[in-house]
Amino acid sequence: MNRLPLSRVTRVALVSLMSLLAIPACSDDENDGPFADPNPSTGQGSPDAGAPDSGTPDSGPGTPDSGTPDSGTTVWPQEFTCEGKEAHALTFNPGQEQQLQNAVNDLKPCTTITLGAGTFHFDNAVTIRADGITFQGAGRGAQGEGTGGAASTVLDFSAAAANTNGLDVVGKLFTLRDVALWNAQKDALRVENSSNVFIQRIRTEWERENQSSNGKYGIYPVKSRYVVVEDCEAYNAADAGIYVGQTRYAIIRRNIAKKNVAGIEIENTKFAYVEGNTAIDNTTGLVVFDLPGNPIQGTDVLVTKNTITGNNRHNFASDSGSSSTVSQVPAGTGTFILASRRVEFVGNTWGNNNTVDIAVLSGLAIEPNPVLWSAGFFNFSTSDVYVHHNTFLGGSGESVDSGTPSLAERPLGFLIANLYAYGKAAAGVDRVEHVLWDGIDPAPRNESVANGMNLCFTNNTLPATTKAAVVDLDLEAVQKKLMAATPDIVGAWGETRRYNQGATPFNCTGFRPALKLP
Amino acid sequence: MRSPYMTRLGLAAVLLAAAVAACSGGEEDDSRIGEIPDAGDAGNPSTPDSGPDAGNPDAGEDGGADAGNDGGTDAGPEDGGSDAGSDAGSDAGSDAGPPPGTVTIPDVLSGYNLFTGTPAGGDFKPVEGNIPYELTTPLFSDYSLKSRTLYIPAGKAALYSADAVLDLPVGTIITKTFAFPADFREPDKNVRPLETRVLVRQPQPVGWVAYPYVWNDALTEATLASGGKVFKDFTFIDTEGVTRKFDYLVPQRNQCQKCHHMVDEQDNQHLLPIGVKARYLNREHTYGLQPVNQLQHLASLGKLEGLPPTQQIPRAPDAFNAGEADLTQRARTYLDINCAHCHNPKAQPGITSRLFLDIKTTDEFSLGYCKRPGSAGGGVGGEFDIVPGSHDTSILWFRMHTEISGKMMPEIGRALRHEAGAQLIADWIDAMPARSCK
Numbered sequence: 001m002n003r004l005p006l007s008r009v010t011r012v013a014l015v016s017l018m019s020l021l022a023i024p025a026c027s028d029d030e031n032d033g034p035f036a037d038p039n040p041s042t043g044q045g046s047p048d049a050g051a052p053d054s055g056t057p058d059s060g061p062g063t064p065d066s067g068t069p070d071s072g073t074t075v076w077p078q079e080f081t082c083e084g085k086e087a088h089a090l091t092f093n094p095g096q097e098q099q100l101q102n103a104v105n106d107l108k109p110c111t112t113i114t115l116g117a118g119t120f121h122f123d124n125a126v127t128i129r130a131d132g133i134t135f136q137g138a139g140r141g142a143q144g145e146g147t148g149g150a151a152s153t154v155l156d157f158s159a160a161a162a163n164t165n166g167l168d169v170v171g172k173l174f175t176l177r178d179v180a181l182w183n184a185q186k187d188a189l190r191v192e193n194s195s196n197v198f199i200q201r202i203r204t205e206w207e208r209e210n211q212s213s214n215g216k217y218g219i220y221p222v223k224s225r226y227v228v229v230e231d232c233e234a235y236n237a238a239d240a241g242i243y244v245g246q247t248r249y250a251i252i253r254r255n256i257a258k259k260n261v262a263g264i265e266i267e268n269t270k271f272a273y274v275e276g277n278t279a280i281d282n283t284t285g286l287v288v289f290d291l292p293g294n295p296i297q298g299t300d301v302l303v304t305k306n307t308i309t310g311n312n313r314h315n316f317a318s319d320s321g322s323s324s325t326v327s328q329v330p331a332g333t334g335t336f337i338l339a340s341r342r343v344e345f346v347g348n349t350w351g352n353n354n355t356v357d358i359a360v361l362s363g364l365a366i367e368p369n370p371v372l373w374s375a376g377f378f379n380f381s382t383s384d385v386y387v388h389h390n391t392f393l394g395g396s397g398e399s400v401d402s403g404t405p406s407l408a409e410r411p412l413g414f415l416i417a418n419l420y421a422y423g424k425a426a427a428g429v430d431r432v433e434h435v436l437w438d439g440i441d442p443a444p445r446n447e448s449v450a451n452g453m454n455l456c457f458t459n460n461t462l463p464a465t466t467k468a469a470v471v472d473l474d475l476e477a478v479q480k481k482l483m484a485a486t487p488d489i490v491g492a493w494g495e496t497r498r499y500n501q502g503a504t505p506f507n508c509t510g511f512r513p514a515l516k517l518p
Numbered sequence: 519m520r521s522p523y524m525t526r527l528g529l530a531a532v533l534l535a536a537a538v539a540a541c542s543g544g545e546e547d548d549s550r551i552g553e554i555p556d557a558g559d560a561g562n563p564s565t566p567d568s569g570p571d572a573g574n575p576d577a578g579e580d581g582g583a584d585a586g587n588d589g590g591t592d593a594g595p596e597d598g599g600s601d602a603g604s605d606a607g608s609d610a611g612s613d614a615g616p617p618p619g620t621v622t623i624p625d626v627l628s629g630y631n632l633f634t635g636t637p638a639g640g641d642f643k644p645v646e647g648n649i650p651y652e653l654t655t656p657l658f659s660d661y662s663l664k665s666r667t668l669y670i671p672a673g674k675a676a677l678y679s680a681d682a683v684l685d686l687p688v689g690t691i692i693t694k695t696f697a698f699p700a701d702f703r704e705p706d707k708n709v710r711p712l713e714t715r716v717l718v719r720q721p722q723p724v725g726w727v728a729y730p731y732v733w734n735d736a737l738t739e740a741t742l743a744s745g746g747k748v749f750k751d752f753t754f755i756d757t758e759g760v761t762r763k764f765d766y767l768v769p770q771r772n773q774c775q776k777c778h779h780m781v782d783e784q785d786n787q788h789l790l791p792i793g794v795k796a797r798y799l800n801r802e803h804t805y806g807l808q809p810v811n812q813l814q815h816l817a818s819l820g821k822l823e824g825l826p827p828t829q830q831i832p833r834a835p836d837a838f839n840a841g842e843a844d845l846t847q848r849a850r851t852y853l854d855i856n857c858a859h860c861h862n863p864k865a866q867p868g869i870t871s872r873l874f875l876d877i878k879t880t881d882e883f884s885l886g887y888c889k890r891p892g893s894a895g896g897g898v899g900g901e902f903d904i905v906p907g908s909h910d911t912s913i914l915w916f917r918m919h920t921e922i923s924g925k926m927m928p929e930i931g932r933a934l935r936h937e938a939g940a941q942l943i944a945d946w947i948d949a950m951p952a953r954s955c956k
Contacts, residue, residue: 101745105771123748123765127772161748161767162923162933168772170787186924193785193866212897216924223870293872293890318897372890375872 076226076249076518079195080172082110082132094118094148104128112136115179118148121156125164131172137179140203143235143258146182158183158207165190166204166215169197177201184215188237191221199229206236209259212318214238218260222246230254238317239326240265241282244272246296249518252277261317262287262326263308268296268376271517274303284329285311285353289338290379291325292367297379300515301343308334309393310352312402315410325366330355330401330413339363339379342513344386351393354402355413356432360385360455362440365412365475381441383453386513387460394463397432415482416473419496422489432471433498434462439474456508457501468498470506617721619671619688627714627731627740632669632693637711637737647672648693649805649821651812653798655837655855658936660766661756662696663709668794669693670821678813678824680832681878684794692717692791701755712749713768714740717778717791726789728774746770764933773930780864787866792859797834797877834877838938849946850877852939860928873903873914886914888955898925907952909944918943 088108092100093116101124104113110132117138128135137153148154157166166184167176169191177200181188188204191197204218218234218241221227227250234241234257241260244250245267253275257263263279264286266272279285285308290298311334317327329336332354337343338361350357363373363380373380400417407414416432423429434457439445441453450472457470474495481492499506616622624630632648635641644650648669656664670676671689679685686692694715700708714731731740732747749766756762769776779787799816802809813831816822825831835843837852853861858876860867868874871891874884883889886903891913899916909915917927919940926932 098745098747101770102743103745105744105746123750124746124767124770125773127770129772129775161765161930162921163926163929193787367890 076196078173079225080109080131082173085110085132087112089114091116092120094120097122101126107133109133115153115155117150117153119146119154119156120148121158122160122166124161125157125166125168126155128167128169128171128174131174133169133171133173134175134177135167135179136175136177139178140180140201140233143203143205143233145180146205146207148180152180153178154180154182156182157185157188160185170194172196174198175200179203180205181218183207186215187217187220188215188234189219189221190217191224191227193223194221194227195225197221197224197227199227199232201231203233204235204237204241205233206238209236210314210316211236212238212316214316217241217243218257219243219255220245221250225249227251228253232256233258234263235259237261242277243267244269246294247272248296251275256280257282257285259313261313261315262329263311265289265326266298266301267291268294268298269301270296270299272301273517274301274306276305278307280307280310281313282311283313283315283317283331284326284333285309285335287329287333287336287338288340288343289325289336290340290363290376292339292363292372292380293375295375297376298340299342300517301340302515302517303335303343303345303348305347307349308353308357309350312352312354312399314402314404328366328410328412330405330410330416332356332396332399332402333359334396335359336361337382337385338366339373339382340385341379341381341383342515343384344388344513344515346386346389349391349393350396350434351391352395353397354399355397355416356400356436357392357396357434358387358436360435360437362438362443364440364443365438381443381453383441384513385454386456386508386511387435388456388458389460391461392434392463392466394465396434398430400432415475415479418482418489419473419478419492422493423496426490427493429467429498433468434460434466435470437470437472439472440476445474445476451505451508454508454511454513455506456511456513457499457506458508460501462501467500469501470499472497472499619721620724621689621691621718621720623718623727623729623742625742627716630691630693630716632667632691636739637697637709637733642711648691649816649819650803651799652801652803653793653855654801654834655798655851657793657855658932658939659696660764660932660934661702661754661762661936662698662712662766663705665695665697666793667693668816668821675821675823676816678796678822678826680796680826682795683791684796684799684822686719686791686794688719688721690719692794698752698754702757703755703759711737711740712752712766713743713747715769715774717789726778726791728771728778728789730768730771730774732768743768744771746773762934767930767933769930776930777859777928779859779866780862781866781869782864793855795834797832798855800831800833837942845942845946845949849942852942856928856939886912887950888953902955904947904950905953905955906950907948909947912947915940915943915947 088111090103090111091114097120104126107128107130109130112134115137139152141149141152141154145152146154146156155166162185165186166181166188170193172194173196174191174194175198176189180203183206199219206214214236216239218237219229219232220243222245224247227244227247229242229252232255237260240262241257241264242252242255243265244252246269248270250269250272252264252272254277256278258281261283263282264277266274266288268290277286286303286306288301312332314331315327315329334350334353334357336359360382362382367373370378370380400420401410401413405414405417420429420432437455446452462469477495478492481488481495631645633642633644635643644667648667650665650667652666669691670687674687674689676687677685695711696713697709697711699705711733713733716729716731718727719725720727730743730746732743733740747768751763752766753761753763775787775789778789778792780790781787796813799812801812803812805815813822813825817825834851834854835848837848853875854877859865861871861873861875862868863874872884873886873889879885887906889903890901891903898913900911900913903912903914905911917925919935920926921933921935
């Protein structure tokens with residue numbers, strides 16, 4: 001990734017860090033509002049993240065959603081309500097773009113904006129800064145449609161002013177549904193600092209595949225609370241198709257993300273259900289991570305019933321010469337978990353991801369200076385990752401970075417590619433195992449504790465050809481040997497350890513991550 | 519591994535403090551934001567500014583009866599003018615009517631009665647009491663010429679602040695007219711105004727609101743355009759004689775908040791003026807025939823209270839006059855007026871990026887020295903906001919210099935590069951003792 005791991009972290013710094021953090025021996029658990037009490041039934045085995053609902057249109061046009069997600073048993077709090085307030089309704093059709101722009105800049109709370117079918121051409125972002133707004137079209141249309149039809153509404157931002165997003169929202173109790181956002185200059189849908197957000201049946205898309213200039217994110221709720229993204233589609237984003245970041249309480253379900261650099265990203269987010277999504281043909285499919293410098297520590301993420309296959313698209317994110325995280329991900333990474341804790345994967349399907357199905361990484365792998373993780377209370381470490389009762393189809397790990405490793409652009413992929421080239425030639429290991437753990441956390445590494453970060457891999461369905469299931473890469477040691485003046489590939493390979501499913505230490509007998517999910 | 523945090527406090531102290539703080543039981547992000555010192559830009563919209571000033575006569579209501587300092591030329595907004603009846607934004611569906619002092623927002627700029635004449639007639643000028651002013655260093659906006667006016671209602675005055683935005687009373691109206699000459703080599707000829715932005719301070723809980731008015735082609739009137747407007751392929755001839763073509767963006771009302779905002783303790787955003795600070799107003803302007811210090815002028819009109827003796831008033835230099843201040847002061851001033859309305863500890867982009875470019879910030883890390891951005895995206899010229907001694911590997915300079923959508927800063931408000939501004943920041947970074955940020 002950005003820099004090879006631990007290259008600039010002295011052991012002294014890490015030792016002092018860990019000892020200091022140990023002194024107060026405090027819990028990083030937080031009582032987060034109304035869900036302070038974990039529901040013990042949600043943590044283990046049978047996630048009740050909400051049976052997929054029927055997909056029938058909810059409360060119908062004109063009425064803001066009730067704010068009740070059909071997931072779990074607890075009703076989310078609502079920070080704003082339209083009950084008892086005057087409702088307003090506005091309707092616009094193609095050709096009335098300027099009227100629409102004027103109206104959304106003078107919005108009264110609790111207004112429903114309905115767009116007729118067809119194509120709306122905008123020369124600027126559509127911005128909403130009001131509470132209780134519903135914004136709805138006639139339908140999101142199908143992949144590839146840049147022109148709205150009789151039953152679809154396309155918001156075309158192809159000719160919008162530079163540096164603008166497509167739909168740009170700050171508001172409480174916001175609902176968006178049944179539109180397509182086409183060729184945004186930056187983010188197609190950006191929702192920021194908002195609460196009770198419902199994003200339903202929308203499509204975000206850029207016309208051309210594999211363009212680093214394809215805006216940024218498709219669906220991008222950030223710094224928000226109580227967010228639902230469901231039944232949406234995201235295509236061709238040069239960053240993430242669907243991104244939920246710096247958010248508390250999110251449900252991401254039944255979405256389709258294809259042809260993006262990252263399909264679905266859950267970043268610095270607390271309490272997320274990620275259920276029933278399809279992430280296919282991205283550079284990386286569905287990822288969970290924290291970034292350095294962000295004050296929200298991501299925890300409690302349940303990833304269930306998702307399909308994460310064939311994510312082998314070459315990385316077309318904008319130039320990797322900087323600090324972008326996704327630009328450094330090798331093609332063919334089904335899922336990576338980085339700087340994350342209390343993450344459970346159950347009932348998902350992985351397969352045909354060229355590099356690896358799941359990579360479990362320390363935040364120190366992308367930012368080795370622990371001080372830069374101070375904003376999130378040193379949240380660089382990954383721990384309590386529970387991968388169980390999933391299906392692995394096979395075909396993964398056979399062509400790292402889809403055969404185009406680059407030391408300059410994607411160094412971690414380059415290192416793994418070289419290591420496994422040796423493994424194939426000399427050790428009969430012909431593919432990267434289903435789960436690759438970088439072996440960094442807890443840092444500093446203690447060889448006498450084989451799985452101190454609590455990574456569990458049990459009861460998954462594996463292809464018959466599977467040999468080992470999990471590899472502990474010991475990246476620091478491997479890197480040291482590979483990057484020495486005289487590279488020692490034999491020694492580097494010797495540092496890695498492979499484990500079959502069910503073998504200690506990754507069978508985690510009795511382990512429960514006990515996600516605190518409402 | 520060297521970073522300003524460590525040189526200042528030592529790694530152990532930082533870690534220990536963080537670890538202890540982690541046990542405080544508070545919401546981690548909120549508690550940290552709360553520790554950040556005030557940027558000085560707040561203007562305190564959340565503190566009572568006498569609220570709906572019940573009891574005091576308001577400019578909006580006393581109409582022409584005012585015989586005060588304005589010399590009878592009351593420029594006050596008329597309340598209940600017939601042209602305002604169709605305004606959709608002001609009635610808010612309330613039965614109670616607007617609170618006292620509320621300025622009714624007209625559909626056309628002339629409805630404010632703040633100007634006489636028209637640009638078409640060449641006699642467009644502020645009425646008496648609508649006071650023109652300039653800034654020592656203005657914010658850059660695609661090379662547009664700007665003329666600014668400040669109207670403070672009769673019987674009211676602003677309260678001086680040494681570093682924050684002047685505390686302007688309810689009913690205050692600030693206007694800024696953006697214009698381009700056809701040819702910048704003759705900047706006084708063929709000047710075409712595009713828009714006039716109006717900031718109005720309404721009674722609480724509304725506070726400051728922003729309205730863009732777009733001039734018609736005949737230049738006889740400017741009409742409220744809440745949704746903004748894009749002047750596609752707008753052209754002018756620059757000082758070098760080169761024809762420049764770009765899309766000029768009149769911001770939507772909602773986009774005004776991108777720059778004009780601060781976040782209060784409750785995480786609510788408030789709109790706020792940017793330039794109306796003592797240090798930027800501390801210069802001369804010609805009123806009548808006499809150049810007078812603008813702050814003194816306001817005070818002599820009774821429109822500014824609490825003005826300290828001249829030598830105690832801070833002054834931001836002209837960032838492009840090397841005779842006024844050293845390179846660092848001028849560069850910091852440029853960043854302060856152009857960037858710090860977002861990049862300060864009380865604005866969302868500052869909170870997100872931890873990059874604070876306001877004039878009060880002194881610690882090098884917050885200023886960007888060897889600081890990695892949280893999520894800069896790709897291709898922004900480097901890994902660090904500022905690499906001392908190396909402007910062309912500094913993201914800060916890259917973002918100011920580039921014209922690439924999605925990478926340039928500020929996010930809105932410019933499509934063209936400010937050559938002189940980018941050069942100033944390049945010179946400043948290059949003059950820093952070189953340092954490796956690795």
